[in-house]
Amino acid sequence: MDALNRSIDILRELIAFPTVSTDSNLDMIQHMAGLLEEAGARCELIAAPCGTKANLFATLGPERDGGILLSGHSDVVPVSDQEWTSDPFAMEERDGRLYGRGTCDMKGFIAATLALAPVFAARVKDRPLHFSFTYDEETGCLGAQHLSEVLKAKGLTPGVAIVGEPTEMRIIDGHKGCYEYTTRFSGLPGHGSLPDQGVNAVEYAVRYVNHLLGLKDALRSRAPAMSGFDPPWTTVNVGALTGGVAHNVIAPTAQVDWEMRPVQIEDATFVKDSLHRFCSEELLPRMRAIHPDASIETEVIGEVAGLEPADDNEARRIVSELTGANTSDLVSFGTEAGIFQALGMNVVVCGPGSIEQAHKADEYLAIDQLGQCVRMLERLAERL
Template sequence: MDKTTDTDRLAHCKTLLAELIAFPTVSSEGNRALTEYLAAHLHDIGAKVWTEPDATGDKLNLFATIGPDCDGGVILSGHTDVVPVTDQPWSSDPFEMSERDGRLFGRGTCDMKGFVAACVTMAPEFVRRKLKVPIHFAFTYDEEIGCFGAQALTASLLRRGIKPAAAIIGEPSSMKVIDGHKGCFEYTTWFTGLEGHGSAPDRGVNAIEYAARYMMKLVELREALKARAPENCPFDPPHTTINMGMLTGGVAHNVIPGKARLDWEMRPVQPADAAFVKAELEQLVQGELLPEMRKKHSAADICTDIVAEVAGLLPEHKNPARDLVMAVTGENDAGLVPFGTEAGLFQSISIPSVICGPGSIAQAHKPDEYLDVAQLSLCLKMLGRLGQRLETGPLM
């Protein structure tokens, strides 16, 4: 019989979290060392583990399974990358966890190595239980810069024929149950014109002018999207939004700008809105802007780079993942969040998904990021109850 106490689990989890914080897994630097550490740890306790690298080899996804080799079960999902600490006024070393006044300080404590540490802490207990369905661990790279790791991982799950029945994404939600958020699609559009002397503007192709016309189309589309809001949409605002973040170009007052760059985003409430915006922009570019530009300069161009297209998590009437987490947390309802997560990617491959994790998003990305010890304790208890439930059979 396992005689591990809640105090023992919490102490072990804090120790493991400190070890994870010591890996400076800023997205630009990679997460390989941390992931290999977790893979070895999970393998040693009996989990079935596989990892997959990105193209550089510096970043790894990890997928591990405890329990029977069958469909169903639950994914516990977390990302291992963190945002930079450059120029942030930390009062302690961000990569050396410290505990003060019931709070654990360090980069990634709440976003979201605390959840990862809690999952791995509970892994030996999952191994000891006679699970009827598996518990999977999915730890990814590059969530902070576009959910690229989760995109690769979900593709791998489809290719390998792995079919979990639910996914719990442990982003910081103060252990509240979250079943919805908008998507986040980010783009950079580049405009190439023809430089010339400002005294003869008709002899050049002014890249900024065409960027401005493109931007005004985005403003027009932003208004049109308000009328496309789904009936009874729970999001605030209830329609897809568009924001222009930065417009740059040109070199001097008296030079026709040959280059311009527009950074913009949209946050879809439904996939059809993204398709609508793209189609309208393509018609503008191919039917109007480019023909005008190329009359004067055949090499003129407009091209758009996809920075990230992160699917939203759409609230669903039937969501066994949400119902499961409500049962093991005691929460009576589910809410929405304004920030994006990897949850929508799991939902997009037909895995019911929900967000529930320790800590508050209000502490994420800031100097002196912290996780309340009480939140970590609640997460461990939730995972313990999840293990008990999966001993008895199906999710619900």
């Protein structure tokens, strides 16, 4: 069986594992470990603190620095409230496309690496080849941050990382950061007819969101002159605002889920400092004048560094040789690449499929895209 057909078969197996970020990924991780062990890889399952998830880190070749890391995340986003025309966890082939949750984001790349594992094993020599399959990328890159700590403790640093997020096989050597937060408001309930005797958490959450929207507009003018991102400025998104209990009850609690995508670290500092001043100097004094125990607390869901373009990037050189591409691009979406770069690796993002299909109903991966990925990995095997 050729590598493309083998990749499709493995992808069908991976899609059947419903590894939504809220659920366990252990069955899929163990399945992938089995495939890699059959190829001769040394596998380590790194349990998450919750005990229901794990990273998989595997190695072919010698145990030393300077290896090549193939990286993907095992989790997928939910399918609830999406109208699919087929079962999202039973891959279906139609018109040259492979449909299913996670086909492009990003189990297609993972399947291709697993299909090529026996070929890698037969050719690896002095330079090790690593596989990294993580948990909870979609909820703050928690698994990659955990893996980073483990690699530091081991004193092991691969030299090159290829992160197989969907880029239509374009070479991406820079992307924005992704900072996610949940801000919770605690007020004082009461009867809706007596608003001055309570602290309406929803009203203060709305004022907070209005301030965020003001910062969102202000960030446009802070875009670096030579920014290559689209859009070129740091963005802010309010994902959800929830709170309250009934029409006639002063809302005791509220919650705002929001994120920003910094193009420069100074913008993140600008936003956080402004919010801190707004809460401490305006919102909290008003709230606590009525109820001393009122509070505003922000939980950091994840602060994932961006991928900084580098003039000298071995990963870019290697993938350029493998794909024949002589240019690289920037993207606005985030990946685990910045975490690996912070460890000292040369990193690019390059994988099959388009981000336009990710997170949507009827997510798909074009078979010709998967074929391009397989050919890239076959050429990588020839270099080992």
